[in-house]
Every structure is written in structure tokens, then in C-alpha cells.
Amino acid sequence: MLTIKKNVYDEILGHAKKNPLAEVCGLLGGRDSRVDKIYKMTNTSDTPDLCYFMDPKEQLTVMKKMREIQMQMVAIYHSHTHSEAYPSAKDVALAYYPDSYYIIVSLTNKPNVRAFRIVDEKITEEKIEIE
Secondary structure (H helix, E strand, O other): OEEEOHHHHHHHHHHHHHOOOOOOEEEEEEEOOEEEEEEEEOEOOOOOOOOOOEOHHHHHHHHHHHHHOOOEEEEEEEEEOOOOOOOOHHHHHOOOOOOOEEEEEEOOOOOEEEEEEEEOOEEEEEOEEEO
């Protein structure tokens, strides 16, 4: 189970709602399966309405910041602008961190937030607890 602080959860939703026509993305820091801090990232994709891509330099900088405060990357989040909160084929192909959770926010209908593990292209949904 993934535990997310309420203020971080609200920031994830706010980030997605701020730009509903483009996918937003970011990293979530914490320890074990607990998220304590959000790092909003820039979506550098040429087609931000269809997918996301993080700048490797920005990602490395954020990962260094996490290590400096003795946090680890617990999860990666992004939004889906036109589809449900479920990993796309591209999301699965780019799931390079098997120890991380993948959080997807869908803005179709009402906001929906779901968490997954993606290991060897196998998708497993995980429960989210907000505290």
C-alpha cells in the first residue's frame, strides 16, 4: 500500500487540473512506501497532450536533492488528459523503475487517481491511503 500525505495528494491533483490539456508529471519523494514530498517536473514531450517525458538533467537534479535530505524516489506521477487512470502501452514500455509506484491522474469525468507497480511489463494496481 502507498501512503501519501494529504497536502501532497492535493498538490498532485492541483498540478493536473492546472493544465488539463497537457499531461503533467513529477516525482514523489519519501521513504519506503510513504510519500512526503512532491517534485513537479517539466513535460518536455513534443506531444504533451498525448504523453509525457521528463528532462533527464532535471530528473537527475531532483534525485540528488532527494538523496541530500535522505529521501528516495517512491513514485512517479503523471496525468492522462483523454483516458482513464490506467497505464498505457507507452507507460508500460517506459516503466524503468520497478521499485517505484506509478501514479496516474485522469481528468476525464471526475478526477481519478490510481497507483500501480509495473514490473517486467506486468501491471499490478496498488491501494492508496491518504493521511
